[in-house]
Amino acid sequence: MSVAVPVELAAAASPVKAxxxxxxxxxxxxxxxxKAGFTDLMVMxxxxxxxxxxxxxxxxxxxxxxxxxxxxxxxxxxxFSLMSLTHANWPMILPGGKPVVSVPPFMxxxxxxxxxxxxxxxxxxxxxxxxxxxTDLPEEACDPRxxxxxxxxxxxxVGANDAAQIRHILEHxxxxxxxxxxxASPGAVANHGDSHHG
Amino acid sequence: xxxxxxxxxxxxxxxxxxxPDYAYLGVLGATLTVLVVTGLCWLYQMVYGLGxxxxxxxxxxxxxxTTFVFWIGIGxxxxxxxxxxxxxxxxxxxxxxxxxxxxxxxxxxxxALFPAIHVGRAWYAYWLFPxxxxxQLWQNFKSPLMWDxxxxxxxxxxxxxxxxxxxxxxxxxxRDSTTGFTKKLYGVMAMGWRGTDRQWHHYMAAYGFxxxxxxxxxxxxxxxxxxxxxxxxxxxWHSTIFPPYFVAGAIFSGCAMVITLMLPLSILFKLEDYxxxxxxxxxxxxxxFTGGILTYAYGTEYYVAWYSDNxxxxxxxxxxxxxxxxxxxxVMVFCNCIAPLVWWFKxxxxxxxxxxxxxxxxxxGMWFERFNxxxxxxxxxxxxxxxxxxxxxxxxxxxxxxxxxxxxLWFLLFVKIMPSVAIAEVKEAMRPPLKxxxxxxxx
Numbered sequence: 337m338s339v340a341v342p343v344e345l346a347a348a349a350s351p352v353k354a355x356x357x358x359x360x361x362x363x364x365x366x367x368x369x370x371k372a373g374f375t376d377l378m379v380m381x382x383x384x385x386x387x388x389x390x391x392x393x394x395x396x397x398x399x400x401x402x403x404x405x406x407x408x409x410x411x412x413x414x415x416f417s418l419m420s421l422t423h424a425n426w427p428m429i430l431p432g433g434k435p436v437v438s439v440p441p442f443m444x445x446x447x448x449x450x451x452x453x454x455x456x457x458x459x460x461x462x463x464x465x466x467x468x469x470x471t472d473l474p475e476e477a478c479d480p481r482x483x484x485x486x487x488x489x490x491x492x493x494v495g496a497n498d499a500a501q502i503r504h505i506l507e508h509x510x511x512x513x514x515x516x517x518x519x520a521s522p523g524a525v526a527n528h529g530d531s532h533h534g
Numbered sequence: 535x536x537x538x539x540x541x542x543x544x545x546x547x548x549x550x551x552x553x554p555d556y557a558y559l560g561v562l563g564a565t566l567t568v569l570v571v572t573g574l575c576w577l578y579q580m581v582y583g584l585g586x587x588x589x590x591x592x593x594x595x596x597x598x599x600t601t602f603v604f605w606i607g608i609g610x611x612x613x614x615x616x617x618x619x620x621x622x623x624x625x626x627x628x629x630x631x632x633x634x635x636x637x638x639x640x641x642x643x644x645x646a647l648f649p650a651i652h653v654g655r656a657w658y659a660y661w662l663f664p665x666x667x668x669x670q671l672w673q674n675f676k677s678p679l680m681w682d683x684x685x686x687x688x689x690x691x692x693x694x695x696x697x698x699x700x701x702x703x704x705x706x707x708x709r710d711s712t713t714g715f716t717k718k719l720y721g722v723m724a725m726g727w728r729g730t731d732r733q734w735h736h737y738m739a740a741y742g743f744x745x746x747x748x749x750x751x752x753x754x755x756x757x758x759x760x761x762x763x764x765x766x767x768x769x770x771w772h773s774t775i776f777p778p779y780f781v782a783g784a785i786f787s788g789c790a791m792v793i794t795l796m797l798p799l800s801i802l803f804k805l806e807d808y809x810x811x812x813x814x815x816x817x818x819x820x821x822x823f824t825g826g827i828l829t830y831a832y833g834t835e836y837y838v839a840w841y842s843d844n845x846x847x848x849x850x851x852x853x854x855x856x857x858x859x860x861x862x863x864x865v866m867v868f869c870n871c872i873a874p875l876v877w878w879f880k881x882x883x884x885x886x887x888x889x890x891x892x893x894x895x896x897x898x899g900m901w902f903e904r905f906n907x908x909x910x911x912x913x914x915x916x917x918x919x920x921x922x923x924x925x926x927x928x929x930x931x932x933x934x935x936x937x938x939x940x941x942x943l944w945f946l947l948f949v950k951i952m953p954s955v956a957i958a959e960v961k962e963a964m965r966p967p968l969k970x971x972x973x974x975x976x977x
Contacts, residue, residue: 398739470726480710
């Protein structure tokens with residue numbers, strides 16, 4: 337049974353992967369790709385590098401900070417409320433002239449609650465924004481060399497018309513290996529679709 | 535030091551993992567044996583009750599609270615090194631922070647045993663935590679003991695998260711260098727980490743926040759522990775100097791313990807290229823600095839006791855020097871004030887024997903400092919009729935040894951299953967490989 341081939345699927349090429357042994361070559365690759373208008377790229381490094389972050393994110397701050405702030409505010413408020421409400425709930429309140437809800441001694445646990453929940457909020461923010469556990473990364477990104485001594489660039493969604501230009505940029509930036517970027521023929525895509533849907 | 539490449543870092547740091555030699559197995563077996571044998575002391579106490587400890591009215595805080603404070607103090611250096619030195623961009627933290635963080639967590643895990651040991655009926659330790667109960671009783675949140683529960687549990691949770699997050703990129707390195715079941719196991723723990731720009735972008739932001747969050751905890755936890763004493767009106771305890779005094783003491787003992795643990799680790803696992811004498815020298819300098827604060831605090835305590843003209847306060851302080859606990863005071867002063875002075879000499883603080891021996895002396899001294907504060911104050915309280923001489927029994931001694939075995943057991947397991955040097959951070963501190971020298975690239 338044959339299936340109609342969607343135009344965008346027919347025009348797609350396989351993901352392109354470039355492997356680098358040198359930091360300056362990696363940076364050249366990123367900058368030249370962005371200059372050519374290819375911004376949907378994934379860069380792999382074995383350690384954090386500020387120049388990579390700057391080149392890819394251009395100073396855009398991570399939203400993790402909002403998770404930290406919200407976590408801290410929630411924690412401080414929640415813990416202070418817990419202490420106040422439980423003290424007010426004692427069956428016999430004999431304060432002897434002292435306030436039942438007393439701010440100075442409650443500040444210690446309020447501080448601890450703020451810090452604890454700010455940390456938990458940061459953890460949630462980290463996991464959500466990093467999309468961890470990461471199960472949907474392309475196979476090309478899962479190269480063991482990227483946790484050892486190599487850097488990498490992967491372009492997952494590549495149009496068949498762009499593949500040659502992308503490969504050219506990566507090869508000329510000093511990549512030690514460039515793979516992918518092969519345009520899938522309409523027939524192959526149709527058969528592929530056939531095997532899934534047929 | 536040889537010129538290291540990124541590949542060398544992976545190879546060197548991952549080499550000691552998973553392949554225990556006979557020496558390692560021997561030490562592990564000995565530690566396990568000591569843990570089991572001394573653990574029986576705790577079992578004995580549970581069966582026969584707290585009467586087997588050396589308590590005598592009015593002394594009901596002794597070795598267990600001393601050891602609790604000691605281990606909490608040890609736990610300070612890890613977070614100081616990993617968080618405070620991260621924010622101040624101190625380069626020397628890179629080699630030592632992973633093992634120091636692990637030490638923090640295991641020290642707090644050890645400390646956490648002691649409230650349960652101290653209350654006798656350990657199975658009721660959960661009464662400390664706030665939960666709605668049918669007796670309509672809630673904890674008193676104005677009590678410093680409750681503050682301590684929150685401070686220690688927050689410290690433990692935040693330190694553990696900080697440690698675990700720091701490990702993720704390195705676990706991915708372990709995954710990528712192993713095969714079979716080990717690869718699968720570390721793959722699950724790495725949570726699909728691949729070092730993508732997205733992952734690093736949010737990771738570094740979060741890591742900075744964790745460091746910023748953990749920094750006030752370094753100061754707060756031991757301040758709160760000190761309030762367990764300072765909020766009481768017991769002579770020798772009721773002092774506003776306690777929080778900074780305890781924090782300085784905690785960093786002092788924690789850094790000494792880092793030296794005690796990491797010196798043999800770097801030699802036995804051949805990690806001298808990553809943890810070398812330069813790191814230990816910085817730790818020794820930190821000890822000299824905090825030891826100076828501690829000596830100043832000891833002096834201030836005596837000055838304030840004399841100047842206050844409070845006979846109970848002055849009496850307790852004089853009893854510490856001239857009373858039955860004079861030897862505890864002498865050990866404390868020698869180990870914490872005099873012995874570390876040799877580290878003013880570069881020759882000693884860059885010599886492995888000099889570093890190791892003095893770090894051990896400091897560890898001993900800091901345990902005795904807490905014993906001096908706790909036992910001597912309670913044993914020489916307001917009423918002369920209640921003055922006693924508390925000394926630990928064999929059960930308390932056994933449980934003290936058990937705590938060391940428990941701590942070392944965790945540390946020994948850690949160094950075989952996790953990278954004890956932070957691979958990604960070592961690489962970050964290295965000069966990246968460049969094809970063209972910067973001046974060439976500029977042309």
